[in-house]
Amino acid sequence: MMIDSDKIRKVYQNAMTIAMALMGGCVMLGGIVYVLITQPLTEPTHTVNAGFLQQMAFLLSVTVLIGSFLVKKKILKKQTGSMVSVDKSIEISLAPLLTATIVTFALCEGAVLLGIVVSFLTREPNDLLLPLMTGIVGFTAHFPRYEQWERWIRES
Numbered sequence: 001m002m003i004d005s006d007k008i009r010k011v012y013q014n015a016m017t018i019a020m021a022l023m024g025g026c027v028m029l030g031g032i033v034y035v036l037i038t039q040p041l042t043e044p045t046h047t048v049n050a051g052f053l054q055q056m057a058f059l060l061s062v063t064v065l066i067g068s069f070l071v072k073k074k075i076l077k078k079q080t081g082s083m084v085s086v087d088k089s090i091e092i093s094l095a096p097l098l099t100a101t102i103v104t105f106a107l108c109e110g111a112v113l114l115g116i117v118v119s120f121l122t123r124e125p126n127d128l129l130l131p132l133m134t135g136i137v138g139f140t141a142h143f144p145r146y147e148q149w150e151r152w153i154r155e156s
Contacts, residue, residue, distance in 0.1 A: 108138030
């Protein structure tokens with residue numbers, strides 16, 4: 001297949017835009033939660049078992065992070081086996097990478113959302129930190145790399 005750098009770059013830029021939007025959403029939500037919790041409008045009426053919720057949020061976010069690697073591997077493996085046509089367009093060939101990027105970033109955002117929910121329940125902004133760090137590790141590990149996309153096209 002003839003490699004068209006402009007087409008690869010266009011699909012890659014779409015993936016980066018989606019990835020940055022998901023990461024930005026997590027930062028924005030985290031900031032909103034921090035402001036709402038540190039400037040409460042009312043006092044909480046009941047207490048929540050914060051230790052258990054913190055541990056569960058961290059364990060679930062680590063599980064989601066590990067799951068994101070497994071899901072990405074499965075998406076890319078499944079799509080690799082179906083690539084038999086030589087005259088496919090580059091956009092179609094890159095679709096599995098775009099899908100894997102969106103799905104894995106959504107899973108990493110889910111890990112951060114767990115921390116946001118726990119922070120709201122416990123009214124403690126620090127409960128957001130561990131799930132947020134787990135999400136950032138996932139975002140960093142899954143961030144699209146242009147070389148990976150070029151290699152994908154050459155091998156397909």
